[in-house]
Amino acid sequence: MKLDQLTKPWAAFSYGFLDESAKREMRRRILKAIAIPGYQVPYASREVPIARGWGTGGLQVTLTLLKPASVVKVIDQGADDSVNASSIRKFLRRVSSAKETLDTLKADIIQSRHRIPEEKLREDQILVLQVPNPEPLRPVQPDMSEARVMHGDADYGQLWLTLYEQLVRSGRIMQGSSYPSMVNGRHVMTPSPIPRWDVPKMHMAANLTILSAGREKRIHAVPPYTRVEPLVFDDVPYRVEDHADKTCYRSGAMGFFMNELPQDDGSSSFEISDSQYGVKHIQRREGEAVTLGETYYREGRLER
Amino acid sequence: MAYVATRGGERAIEQSERLYREDLGRIDKTRVDAIAKSMPYLLDRVMGEASLYAPELAALALAQSGGDLYEAVLLLRAYRTTQPRLAIAEPVRQKDLFTVRRISAAFKDIPGGQILGPTLDYSHRLLNIDVLNGADFVPEPVEQAAEPAPATQPSLADWQKAQGLIADFQSEPVPLEEIPDVTREPLLFPASRAHKLQSLARADTGGTLALGYSTMRGYGNVHPTVNELRLAEAPVRIRHPRGTIFSAGRVRISQAEIISKAKGLQLGFSATFGWNEVKVIAAASLDLASTQEKPHPASNEEFVLYHTEPVEASGFCIHFKLPHYVTFQSSLDAIRKVKTDKPANKAAVPQADAARQAELEKAMS
Amino acid sequence: MTHALLLPTAEDTRSNATFDALMWALARPGVIQPLPDACLLLLAESLLDRECTFFSSDDGLGRQIAATGAYPAMLDEAEYVFTSLADGRNVAALSTLLAGNLLYPDASATIFSPAMIDGAGGTRLRLSGPGVNGSIDLVIGDVDRSFWSLRAEAIRYPLGWDVYLLDCDRLVGIPRSTFIEVL
Structure with missing residues (x-):
């Protein structure tokens, strides 16, 4: 060689x-x-x-x-x-x-x-x-080696426990994103x-x-086609952010995830977070030929 | 209503980069050469952390980043990613190092002698203000020793091993191609000896010092002494495909052995590219501390190696400048819901007190 | 760095296309993926180098694979196993394959074998699990029937190994997460 x-x-x-x-x-x-x-x-x-x-x-x-x-x-x-x-x-x-x-x-x-x-x-x-x-598992076990053992054993008890504690303390699961x-x-x-x-x-x-x-x-x-199930308790449903009834002030699109924009008068206005989807709404309103794809949510509700 | 063209972002980042580069001005070979010539220790530090020995590229990286060390290290690391591995050099033994400085704090004198070599250790740290007023600083010439120090020096640890003072671990010969390489494999824990020493070799000097200093001050149960500190040039010897071994040049390296007297004598070790004494002393102390039973959390192996990685630590730190409004919105929604649901929750969970709620909200922010 | 756009070499194009097939084959078990060429070596070239170990039951192929820099290993230590599943004796030997451990289930083998996919004759299989929308049926020939029971025995999810079957330039992947019913 x-x-x-x-x-x-x-x-x-x-x-x-x-x-x-x-x-x-x-x-x-x-x-x-x-x-x-x-x-x-x-x-x-x-x-x-x-x-x-x-x-x-x-x-x-x-x-x-x-x-x-x-x-x-x-x-x-x-x-x-x-x-x-x-x-x-x-x-x-x-x-x-x-x-x-x-x-x-x-x-x-x-x-x-x-x-x-x-x-x-x-x-x-x-x-x-x-x-x-x-x-x-980082919030319950910052040591990565220990967390790996827990995954190996499918030991998610501590994670469930923190979710349960949040429920007890706050009446809801506080996990944001x-x-x-x-x-x-x-x-x-x-x-x-x-x-x-x-x-x-x-x-x-x-x-x-x-x-x-x-x-x-x-x-x-x-x-x-793989199951992805948020960890929830049988009797406490999974709750997405409360954006179902929000309307984008720029595009008029309704029922999607929004960015909240604080206003001078103490109120908030909302703008669609998926920026290009918002742009497509505006383009359609202005008469351009655009294709809006099928969405996961319709009128703020998850399509299944 | 018209929408803002999405190209706005691109223009903004381009112009902000131009602002930065305009301040630094034209970069030419003269500037790069001047950096290389005047700041060898800075180059050494950057090359060590980049795990890429290339003084010219290091000087270029410093020129391009205007001296921002983390940027310079990232430039070199990213360049390193693009380079193929052509060969693996032969191992270097301590006795083969062209040693310019080698000292031990453990003994008054050692076989081969204490060789001070170049150091500012005993200098008076005074600024030569006169230089600013036009009077050049001209270093005084070095006076030749009566007898030149030998080019190579024996290993002090070898003497200690022969005396039975420290354990002599029999090392198994490892084929070159089987030496683990932390830049090509994930770092897993417990880390292999090779991965640990490689990670320390490219660790952040400042981060290594901070954690090393904490063990020296007493967060941990080792009592370090510098057994041997060495600055040297290591020959890079490569086997030609035809079988002959040839020298491809030399690299500046530093290495430190730290010895603990806590339970018998134990050694900690570190070596890195370039001459960087603070780093190898701190890193060898961390090596020693982390191998103790139940090390202090600050010298736990996983803690040390993760948190002294310069590119990861600095990158994550500055990433908090990126927008996080989606995650913030998501948490905001949860916190507001708790507030609107509060009366109902109070009835259901009487022990949920205000302090805890505040704590929770703080944690979510 | 220059501002000109980078273009792939012929080698880049081929190994990228091969990886595309490998990736989608595993992401969509049972769905046939096209390869740029009908050749087991192609798969090795896009995946293997001196950081891997392999076993090949065919010495000629083994020598070609070794040129990637990968190290030949015994069957029970090999990360990438190139073999034929047509012979029941070859299949029985696979009971010793690396299946990973609970900390690192990915420290496991991947098998590459020629097979006849949806041809005349073979074992009719029904696949379900991640990557399969409901279920998908497949007829696999040139794979000894005992392989499917051996696989079922060997997999203790997430422990186990993954399989690729190659019929000329057509590739099918069966990850350990796939449930197989022999019809």
């Missing part, structure tokens, strides 16, 4: 930024994550040109999946124009030549921080969620810091979801 057989001709950067060995590792880990839904697969997590905590986990997954023919959408807090989403989108285009879209319906891969789009994802789509903390959810009846996962509104969208969804925490070096997945 010669030295030059060990490598390939020099190039400033590999396609998709990650070098082949990093990509192969990502591929192996993604396959394990799909094979064991909700189980956190450890991975090396290479450094990428954005800071840790800014979507490096999601970015490594997207970089592994992208092809020049891919159409990619990037959102942060539901918005395509958020500065960090813009920055990630720009980087993805530069290193993969992939096409960009803002329209959920046109995307092959959607990388998102903290939201699932309102329009239903299809069987051919992949949702890549950025995850700050992959461990749903990142609602712990049971996947395929075996592993409790964090769905990432999406609002409670979005968690039911994962249950038996048609799309593949890959959740990746770059800083914490863990990856987990929810394959299509």
Whole structure:
């Protein structure tokens, strides 16, 4: 063997930024994550040109999946124009030549921080969620090694106990976003810091979801048609945010997850969080030909 | 009503980056060379934390980031990700190091002698204000020793092992390709010895110092003494595919052995790229502290290795600048609901007191 | 970094397309995925390198796989197992495969085997579980019938192993999470 057989001709950067060995590792880990839904697969997590905590986990997954023919959408807090989403989108285009879209319906891969789009994802789509903390047990067990033992034993008693304590103290479960959810009846996962509104969208969804925490070096997945059940007590129903009757002041869309905007007079107005879905409403009102996809919620109620 | 084009975000980030770069001005090779020449210890610190030995690239990273160390380390780490691994160098033994400084606090004199080498340890920390007034600072020439110090020095620990003072763990030979590499495998706990020392080698200098200092002050039950501290140049020797071993150059390294007298004599160890004494002394103390039975939480292995990782820690810290309004909205909804439901809850749960409620709301914010 | 857009090499394109098939095969058990070429080696090239161990029952293929840098290992230590399931004796040996442990169920094997998918003859299977919308039926030939009972015995979810079956350029994946009824 010669030295030059060990490598390939020099190039400033590999396609998709990650070098082949990093990509192969990502591929192996993604396959394990799909094979064991909700189980956190450890991975090396290479450094990428954005800071840790800014979507490096999601970015490594997207970089592994992208092809020049891919159409990619990037959102942060539901918005395509958020500065960090813009920055990630720009980087993805530069290193993969992939096409960009803002329209959920046109995307092959959607990388998102903290939201699932309102329009239903299809069987051919992949949702890549950025995850700050992959461990749903962290509030009850900050030691990752101990938490791993608890997952191994399916020992979720302490987690149930904290939920119960919240019920007793406050009359409701206080978990805001990142609602712990049971996947395929075996592993409790964090769905990432999406609002409670979005968690039911994962249950038996048609799309593949890959959740990746770059800083914490863990990856987990929810394959299509997989049970995702928020941890709730039989007699206390799961409650999503009370946005069913809110109307977006800009687009007029009603019954979707909203951003609350405090007003000078002490009141609040609301704007739809899925920014491009709101834009499509406005475009339609202005007479443009746009396709509004089927949504998970209709008139504020979950469609099943 | 028209909607704001979503390209607004892109323009904003582009212009903010331009503002930053405009302040730094043109970067040319002269500037990079000047950084490399005038700040070798800064380069060493950045290369150690980046786990990439490349002085020229480190100087470039410092030029590009305007001296923001965490940015410079991230630039180098991200570059490192793109580079293939061509070969694995042969192991380096202490006795093979071209040693320029080697001291022990455990003995007055040691085999091979105490070699002070370059240090500011005994200097008076006075600013040479005159330089600002046009009087250059010209360092006084070093006077040649009567006899030059030998290029290599024996290992003090070897002498202690031969004396039976410290345990001599028989190390099994490991094929080069089977040496674990924490940059290519996840760090799992309990960490392998290799992963632990590699993680400490690329740990944040400041973070390592903070935790190391806490064990030195007494949060933990080790009483550290510097057994040996060494600054050296290590030969990088690589096996050619034809089988011959050749030198690919040298890298500056520092290493420290810290010895504890608490229960017999035990060693803690650390080594890193570059000359960075504070880091290896602190890291070797943490290595020692973390291997004790029931270490203090601040020197627990998982705690130390997670929290001294410079790129992860700094990245997560600054990520709180990103908008979090969706998660905030979600919590707000839960808190408001508690308020509207309060009368009913009070009747149902008499022990739910106001203090706890406030605590809970604080926790949710 | 330059501002020109990066384009894939032919190698990048092929290994990305292969991984696409591998990923969707596991995400949609029983749904046939197209591969860029009819070749077991292709699968190895997109996944394996010097960080992996493998076992190949075919020496020729084994030598080709070793060129990826992956290390040959005994069957009971191999992470990636390339074998034929057509022979009952080969199948019986699989009872020793890595199935992971409760802390790390991913420390387990993946099998790659040729098979006849939805061809003339074979075992009729009904798959259900994650990735399957309800259930899906599949006829698998060139896989000894004993394999399916061995698999059922070996899997103690989340412990177990995952299987890929390859028929020319058509790929089917069966993760450990899939429940299989032999009809």
